[in-house]
Amino acid sequence: MSAKPQPHQQRRRTRRLIAAAAGIATVGALIAALPAAAGETKSEAKSKKPGGYNKPSRYQDVQLLSFNDLHGNLEPPSGSSGRVTEVHEDGHTETIDAGGVEYLATHLRQARKGNKYSVTAAGGDMVGASPLISGLFHDEPTIEALNKLDLDVTSVGNHEFDEGAKELRRLQKGGCHPTDGCYVEGKKFKGADFPYLAANVLDEKTKKPILKPYWVWKQNGVKVGFIGVTLEDTPGIVSAEGVKGLKFKDEVETINKYAKLLEKQGVKSVVALIHEGGFPASTAYNYDCDSPGAGDGISGPIVDIAKNITPKVDALVTGHTHTAYACTINDPSGRPRTVTSAASFGRLYTDTTLTYDRRTGDIARTAVDSANHVVTRDVPKAADMTELIKKWNTLAAPIGNRAIGHISADIPATGTESPLGDLIADAQLAHGKELDPETDLALMNPGGIRTGLTFAAKGDEGDGVVTFAEGFAVQPFANTVNLQDFTGAQLVKVLQEQVTGANAASPKVLQVSSGLTYTLDLTKTGADRVVADSVKLNGAAIDPAATYRVATNSFLAGGGDGFTTLGQGTNDVVGSDDLTALEKYLTANSSATNPISPPAADRITVVQ
Template sequence: MRFVKLKTMSLCLAASLALFGCSAGSGGWGPGDQTSGVSRQPVVVKMIAFNDFHGNLEMPGQLTVPDPADPSKTVKINAGGVDYLAAWVQSLRAKSPNTVVVSAGDLIGASPLVSGLFHDEPTIEAMNLLGLDLNAVGNHEFDDGQQELLRMQNGGCKTGAPTTSCQNGKFVGAKFKFLAANVKKSDGGTLFPAYEIKKFGGIPVAFIGMTLKGTPEIVSPDGIKGLSFQDEAATVNQLIPQLKRQGVSAVVVVVHEGGYQSGNFNECNGVSGPIVDIVKKLDPAVKLVVTGHTHQAYNCVIDGRRVTSAKHYGQLFTEIDFVLDPVTRDVKPGSIQAQNRVVARDIAPLASVSNLVKLYKDLVAPVANRVVGQAAGTLDRTPSAAGETALGDVVADAQLAAGAAQGAVVAFMNPGGVRADIIPGAGGNVTYNQLFTTQPFGNVMTTLTLTGAQIDQLLEQQWSDPSKVKILQVSKGFSYSWSQAAPAGNKVDIASIKINGIAIDPSASYRVQVNNFIAGGGDGFTVLTQGGNRVGGGVDVDVLESYFAGASPVAVPALNRITRLP
């Protein structure tokens, strides 16, 4: 989009048009406006940032933090709840006239039932009340496809969902901006604006928002048809000259990609992961990078730039302050201060948001509280040394049972699709809400045929990205071993792969049960796209519910299906 000096009305029109596909950004700062209304004093800007909220309107659980009495120890505290997050935002905003609130992606998608059942409209409405300014799209924003994501921005009721959409009156969509600088349409424009320009004391600041370039590997192909996902650093660097031509010197990047570190939530010990290389490749104009995706908390300086992340689920937020220099019109060197803060519940929640959450909790209660069966103990996602989990085993067992009529002899479940532990209540009871929180995607079962050699290749693809190993959860009767020391591509000895104790034949055919996401090559399991004789099945959460109905009390499996060798 080409920017020129415009009147206010034209600026609004340009920003509106940008939502329908643009090649640049919104905000409409022109170089001819540089001297009008600009502060002659340094301008202090406050950013409030969070990431990977995933529709967690209610407190998702306790947060482990350093013990104030002894920092060498940790304690668990209550943290989170969108009404408390909103109260903290309101409190900080009241103290600073130049405040901007940003989300680094996965605001929606893989959400608990109170938001997910209503197509994440409750989360969008809550963020409107909270005062979110912009959200860089993440991979989970595409869970239900690009058209549904556009509805999240533009509003309107979901077609074919009269009992679950627009339950709080007409859904108006997000009052904040979705940004997608590196998500290109076939016509060359971006799905959402590449950036948002905001002025503080008359000085413009550009916020570039984008998702990880690897999004196509972790979302269903049908939802992103016609879209391409560009390199993160290259996308930013291509935009810098355009922003400079508009008189913008201060640039903040908000990106749904991240890293890992071993310290507490305000440290940066041994930081690693994709974000490190991305930051090192960025144009020097970028001084601040807000990140997400890895569900980690860190407060780093990488290559001289501040890089932050606030864990997930609205339990932390990052408070960032920086100073704009009225002469250089850029971030003053050394002025960026950042701190990850707990969304503590020692503040009065924001009433309007509390009321919204209660409305949806009341609507969902009859469904959420329905008992679907019992479990003999906690079914968690704590992995064995080999990567096997109790809950992953149960999910795979449920899917195998659902595929038995189509001849399935093994089920494979991608670990990222198992989202929450199942902790039974009184009498071992398990509710539908717990199952939905565990399997929130609405993926459909697919039975297909693979050869023994292709099954071996499938297992090897668990290490297709050595930095993000994905150990498939497998159903009972299937077993194999893998070697820690062996190189990627040779981790699994095909002779160790057995079904009901019998080694597989590389040339024989086997019926395999998977969900439609990995059946389409998601998470890098591309060999599954070669599977033939496909038969569709039920929805993942329904399959799990049926299993609990027939197998309760569901036992806690012994973790003996996958073995790790030295």
């Protein structure tokens, strides 16, 4: 951004203009005839005085560009993960291919043109659960891409803790990986140019945030503070090792604390970056969730959070739920406040106009405007991002291009019970039987399945070929396959935990291996939604007193995702990582001439 001319420079320029205009017209008439300078805002043009001196107007529009949940998707995501739905005025919907950092960079750069007051922020999960091009290199490629995107600030998300706080600090500060070293000879990883904010993530020993709690953006006298938090329940959805030694505090309490602190420092315009989100009533990215009333079109955790965050905060950039919305939810004083989320994987970005009042130093809430925009693929690719992707793909190619199986059609990961969920559960059951022939069944958490498998070729691999890179995109967490013993009563309780306790409001339906069947009646409430006498294994009712050998990934075996009973198993055996189990299953059960077909996804009978 260009520096504002100093007053003495302006005075010299004024004298030159007056001399040149003498005998032609009055200075005022001359200036009135001149067009606004390139990139000049309307408020700046209106405040221009004879001689070209710009006196800042009282109100200054600040452009806030934001996105969330990129998850290292540098290349355009495939299948449904790379599409958004648009609803038109007549009610019909259209599906648009979207995403890819080459296109995201172009869209953001175009959006910034003509906006001298522009800041770019993100709502967490920039890394973690990433495709091979980033995940194989501990997400260094994504940090490099975000630096090139001119990201100014982001909150942490739960996935920033997949590899623990020490690794997160390395991504922030730089340095080569402690085990893998430097990936490019003679080149040290520089770290993030932008601050990661972790206001509610405390070191258990020091009781202080592990990273900066807030950051202030400044431009020509305009100051906007950013406070970053992740969801308080991060320990429930991240491995115990990833959050070891950390304490996660309440989101509202933390934001209110730092908003008050910022005010004491003279910063009255505040944006909260919150890695927690909601669920709009429509999946269309441009759905008007303020109709018929403020907040009526959105539900989920962010609603209560937004209603309780101090009015000192002027806007909320959110994430985590991978949904799209630009809503207003009333703050505790009853005033509407903007709450946004840009879906996931770089498919959207949000453009919010914050009108800054120079007299009060605060945002004029009534003038806030916000909308989501599609990262379409019909714009030129950003050359610097293309070069970055090429560099890291070259390093990853020897591993990523290896074929590990063949499929006859797309195997999606969507639905209460998904075809890919069943396939992965079957793969883990097969691996479990290798470890112990007495293994009875396998359970897989849906959140551990990051994307589906697509039949169409990517590059020159050939239709139906599943590469290691595609398998890595499906299961990037490197969880192990663990065996444990449970009673039949415990097994039924596990299934009930899908819809009770931590999962009561938003059920997490486990994917099940072949042979396990039951009925999930969503018309009922509580544990009754799992019809107990319908739970059967190979056609036989589950015996509450019998012992069953169950395969799960290590995250579930530790009681993750609210499945506390799965953390109480006995007779543990630890196997290979889950991606190895999937690869071995695909290799053993498919070939170019006999590809594997999508499972029917008929093991769970859902009543709605």
